[in-house]
Amino acid sequence: MISVFIVDDHPVVIEGIHSLLQNEKDIAWVGQAMNAQSCLGFFVNNTADVVLMDISMPGMDGVELCAVMKEKYPGIFILGLSAFNQGLYIKKMMENGASGYILKNSSKEEVIKAIHAVSDGNIFFSGEVGQVLAAYQKYSATELPLLTPREKEVLELIAEGYTNPQIAEKIFLSPFTVDSHRKNLLAKLQVKNTASLIRLAVEQKLI
Amino acid sequence: MISVFIVDDHPVVIEGIHSLLQNEKDIAWVGQAMNAQSCLGFFVNNTADVVLMDISMPGMDGVELCAVMKEKYPGIFILGLSAFNQGLYIKKMMENGASGYILKNSSKEEVIKAIHAVSDGNIFFSGEVGQVLAAYQKYSATELPLLTPREKEVLELIAEGYTNPQIAEKIFLSPFTVDSHRKNLLAKLQVKNTASLIRLAVEQKLI
DNA sequence: GAACGAATCACTGTTTCGGGTGATGCATAC
DNA sequence: GTATGCATCACCCGAAACAGTGATTCGTTC
Numbered sequence: 001m002i003s004v005f006i007v008d009d010h011p012v013v014i015e016g017i018h019s020l021l022q023n024e025k026d027i028a029w030v031g032q033a034m035n036a037q038s039c040l041g042f043f044v045n046n047t048a049d050v051v052l053m054d055i056s057m058p059g060m061d062g063v064e065l066c067a068v069m070k071e072k073y074p075g076i077f078i079l080g081l082s083a084f085n086q087g088l089y090i091k092k093m094m095e096n097g098a099s100g101y102i103l104k105n106s107s108k109e110e111v112i113k114a115i116h117a118v119s120d121g122n123i124f125f126s127g128e129v130g131q132v133l134a135a136y137q138k139y140s141a142t143e144l145p146l147l148t149p150r151e152k153e154v155l156e157l158i159a160e161g162y163t164n165p166q167i168a169e170k171i172f173l174s175p176f177t178v179d180s181h182r183k184n185l186l187a188k189l190q191v192k193n194t195a196s197l198i199r200l201a202v203e204q205k206l207i
Numbered sequence: 208m209i210s211v212f213i214v215d216d217h218p219v220v221i222e223g224i225h226s227l228l229q230n231e232k233d234i235a236w237v238g239q240a241m242n243a244q245s246c247l248g249f250f251v252n253n254t255a256d257v258v259l260m261d262i263s264m265p266g267m268d269g270v271e272l273c274a275v276m277k278e279k280y281p282g283i284f285i286l287g288l289s290a291f292n293q294g295l296y297i298k299k300m301m302e303n304g305a306s307g308y309i310l311k312n313s314s315k316e317e318v319i320k321a322i323h324a325v326s327d328g329n330i331f332f333s334g335e336v337g338q339v340l341a342a343y344q345k346y347s348a349t350e351l352p353l354l355t356p357r358e359k360e361v362l363e364l365i366a367e368g369y370t371n372p373q374i375a376e377k378i379f380l381s382p383f384t385v386d387s388h389r390k391n392l393l394a395k396l397q398v399k400n401t402a403s404l405i406r407l408a409v410e411q412k413l414i
Numbered sequence: 415g416a417a418c419g420a421a422t423c424a425c426t427g428t429t430t431c432g433g434g435t436g437a438t439g440c441a442t443a444c
Numbered sequence: 445g446t447a448t449g450c451a452t453c454a455c456c457c458g459a460a461a462c463a464g465t466g467a468t469t470c471g472t473t474c
Contacts, residue, residue, distance in 0.1 A: 012223030
């Protein structure tokens with residue numbers, strides 16, 4: 001018998017998973033929470049084998065909550081849950097000790113399979129998730145490269161649509177210098193042009 | 208008695224809404240679909256008072272489906288449904304005849320209230336949605352930057368770091384054509400270069 | 415069948431970007 | 445006291461982006 005707890009800020013998702021699992025003989029629903037705080041509150045006096053955890057929640061998000069939970073209760077397996085295939089956050093959650101990740105458009109069978117897999121100590125990914133994860137491997141070994149203050153400043157101005165000469169004028173530098181910072185940004189973040197740079201920056205919340 | 212149909216590609220959402228509504232005496236669940244085609248198929252021989260419709264689905268999305276449905280069956284009220292607060296698409300769906308919009312983190316009470324409201328011919332918005340809509344007013348007066356399929360395709364490839372010639376080769380077009388789409392993107396979204404374009408696209412979840 | 419938008423292609427400029435290469439001054443770190 | 449990293453500036457050059465203008469085809473709508 002596997003005891004399952006869910007934390008998600010979407011009531012319909014909680015209801016949906018609950019409904020999917022209610023006829024499973026070897027899965028027991030032990031509780032639910034709509035935010036990180038109430039989840040942590042539950043585990044003060046209770047426990048569960050597997051926690052289904054939404055990645056994006058108001059306040060503390062799944063990535064943080066995952067770290068806190070695994071630190072306090074290393075024996076509990078955490079299964080990430082998200083509506084979209086957000087490779088970066090999936091990666092971070094895995095680094096924080098999650099045992100797998102499923103999408104909200106997973107079938108009933110897939111959800112149950114995932115719960116069984118992680119409760120046995122295995123790692124489980126939805127098929128699609130695995131593919132996306134691969135795309136983010138370049139950052140798995142190292143952390144995201146650290147930008148210098150100047151680089152961040154230039155990055156933000158690029159993101160606001162300014163050209164090198166405009167940025168140079170704005171922060172009283174030579175256009176050559178701005179261009180140097182720009183090239184360093186491309187090199188550090190391993191992207192080949194402005195489009196990729198800005199996409200990465202926004203997605204990683206660098207700006 | 209209000210008959211309700213739901214179309215959403217996430218099984219757990221369908222389950223969740225179903226579960227929320229099953230004890231409501233004046234709401235009847237008449238069916239469900241996981242994509243636009245099967246939704247349209249249902250309405251050939253059946254009907255409903257209110258259709259809960261996800262905004263983002265594979266194939267034809269909610270915005271298009273909404274237009275088709277309202278054109279064929281003007282008497283059916285459509286209630287948009289999405290996990291996120293996507294102002295641009297909410298606006299477009301409203302223009303296509305939707306009667307309201309709720310977020311997937313709405314409470315049971317809010318969902319039921321919304322269904323009653325739209326079935327009476329009223330307009331209903333989740334509180335948060337209304338606020339975000341206001342932020343998009345700049346687009347409401349002028350043209351709506353709703354992108355064509357081709358433009359979306361080009362936008363995504365730009366965001367992946369491909370240049371015009373590379374995109375042209377990838378989707379079998381002349382580089383001139385790709386450049387045209389690119390210029391249209393800049394014009395439609397009122398941005399002045401690639402950096403701003405990608406930033407807007409990522410932040411607005413256009414990609 | 416006129417009007418419209420989407421999609422396609424074309425040419426000409428100018429500006430900006432991006433790759434390469436290299437230099438200097440100035441901290442701090444070891 | 446030298447190694448390292450940051451910040452600054454400089455030049456060349458080809459590729460790409462951006463601006464402007466204009467055209468054709470096709471399907472849909474009215």
